[in-house]
Amino acid sequence: MSTVITHKQFPNHKIFKTEIAGRPFSIEVGKTAELANAAALVRYGDTTVHVAICVSPRPRDGVDFFPLSVDFEEKLYAVGRIPGSFMRREGRPSLPAVLASRLIDRPIRPLFPYDFRNDVCITCTVMSVDYDCSPEVTAMIGVSACLSYSEIPFAGPIGCLEVGYCDGEIVFNPTQEQRKTSRMDVTVAATEKKVVMIEAGADQIPDDIMYEGIVKAHEEIKKQVAFINDIVAQIGKPKMEYDHADFNQELFDKIVDKYMDEAKAAMDTDDKNIREQRWNAMIDKWHEDYLEEYPEMDKYLEEFTYKFQKKIVKAWLLQGHRVDGRAKNEIRPLSAEVGVLPKVHGSGLFTRGQTQVLSVATLNTLAAAQKLDTIWEEEEKRYMHHYNFPPYSVGEAKAPRSTNRREYGHGALAERALVPVLPSVDEFPYAIRVVSEVLSSNGSTSQGSICGSTLALMDAGVPIKAPVAGISCGLIQDD
Known part of the structure; x- marks a missing residue:
């Protein structure tokens, strides 16, 4: 790890260096985008x-959520290509870019204060790509470093x-060649103490290997956290004071004290419509x-409800009781x-219960395969x-x-989830499109889509290697 101070024109210019998975990694600050609250040129290998x-x-007026936006921008010059559009310039984000934006958003969003309502805009521009060094990993670590040394809480x-x-x-951060044969594709994000995100795909590997990979990744991630903490120690700014989101604790406490029993009765049903009707009647x-007494109470109602x-759901779960009466390990009909x-x-x-998904499979010749114009190799x-x-x-x-x-x-x-069980192109030379239409949602529609799509593929005669089902799970802690 080293620090280099350069030209007088950029008195705050510093480069912080380390290694990640045996490849050089650096964060360069104080030279670009000086009008932004935080900026860095992040290099991993040649990426x-x-x-x-x-x-x-100032906070955004009239919102009850944290207005965070993350944009992962692909520039095709990063891979020496000219965009294939009529205007020959980048247009709307590609699907991989949208997924990369969500990948970065997911682990950082819970780490902002709950009552923070100031707009935060994060832009990650991919300027050069080394296929052995993931742009998404590079961007996420860079975002973490910038947020940590900035004044943003x-x-x-x-x-x-x-x-x-x-x-x-x-293997950590597999190379281009290793990705072609890897049976596991997992992205792990973590703080020094806890894992905050797992994005996973795998080719039917044993559970113990998946667990071992996540645990070992967390140990390696601790070195990255120490690297960023060293950056903060050298250039970190004092965290900003901000206007905390307005919340009437006095009124909330009165409502909880008076309506706790009625609220529990309203919640204790497996029918989402009945639950909402009871709750609205209580409001x-x-x-x-x-x-x-409180003429502005309407602006608090959504947060009061949440x-x-x-409070009720957590207390019940810790007692082994769920809202719809199920046991903790029981699924709906x-x-x-x-x-x-x-x-x-x-x-x-x-x-599944009140969640319902209709999946439809369509087959065509390989000429109907989707053409991609992105920074990734896959065309x-x-x-x-x-x-x-x-909405319905x-x-x-x-x-x-x-x-x-x-x-x-x-x-x-x-x-x-389904790609690993599809037959090879030689075995089944067709393009396949599956559309999952969510008809009713009472939780976990993505997993319902996996189940419905397995049915649709088999109904279409696609010789999948094994049926795939999905289920979601959560963790409730008494802390």
Whole structure:
């Protein structure tokens, strides 16, 4: 690890160096984007990503969420290519870029203060690509470093590693050649003490190998965290004071004290519609009791509902009781049906409780494979999985809009689960598209999409190696 101070024009210019998985890694600050709150030129091997972060000086008015945006921008000059669009310039983010943005967002979002409402915009621009050194890993570590040394409140730093499994060995940040044979593709992000994100795909490997890979990755990530802490010790700025999101604790405590029993009764059902009807009726009573004394109470209602329900659900779970009466390891009633649509190649309807997904498979020649114009090597893919989540699936009176990032992400999640069991091109020389239509959502629609898509593929006659099912799980701690 070393530090270099350069030209007088950039008095704050420093370069911090280390190694990650045996390859050189550096973070260069104080030379680019000086008007941003934090910026760095991050290099891993020959991969170069510019990270810039800006924070608004005041909170955004009228929002009850943290307005964080993360954009991972691919520049095709990074791989010596000219964009294939008519205008020959980059347009909307590609699917891999959207997924990379979500990958970076996921581990950092929980580490900001709960009551922080200032806009934070993170831009990661990929300027050069070495296929042996992941741009996503480079960007995530750079973002962690910039947030940590900036004035933005952030409970980091975090580190990141990709984990592969080649020739019976666990490898970190596998090279281009190793990725071709790796049976495991896992991205782990963690703080010094705890893992905060796991993004995983695998080719039917044993559970103990997956666990070993995650544990070993965390030990290696601790070195990255120490590296970033050293940067903060040298150039870290004092954390900014910010206006905490308004919350009426006095009114909330009154509501909890008076309505706890009624709230528990409202929550204790496996029917989402009944639960919402009971809760809305109880909110009407809150208005009757407190609106005159607290005329601005409506702006707190959504957060009151979240905190109140969280308090009840957590207490029940720690007692071994769930909202719908299930045991902790019990799943909802399942049903599955194939051939539900007469003219399509394959279809499957999967229902779990009040979550329902209809998946439809379509086959075509390889000429219908998706053509990709990205910084990644892959130029086309034969299997495409698309996920649609219309507003009616959660009972919202809204018109459907264009595909959002969440829908892209859930489609990619299901795609990643099914790709390892697809037959090879030689065995099955067809392009495959599966569309998962969420008809009703009461949790875990992405996993329902995996189950429904397995049904649709088998109904279409695709000789998959094994059926795939998905299930979501959570961890509740008494802390």
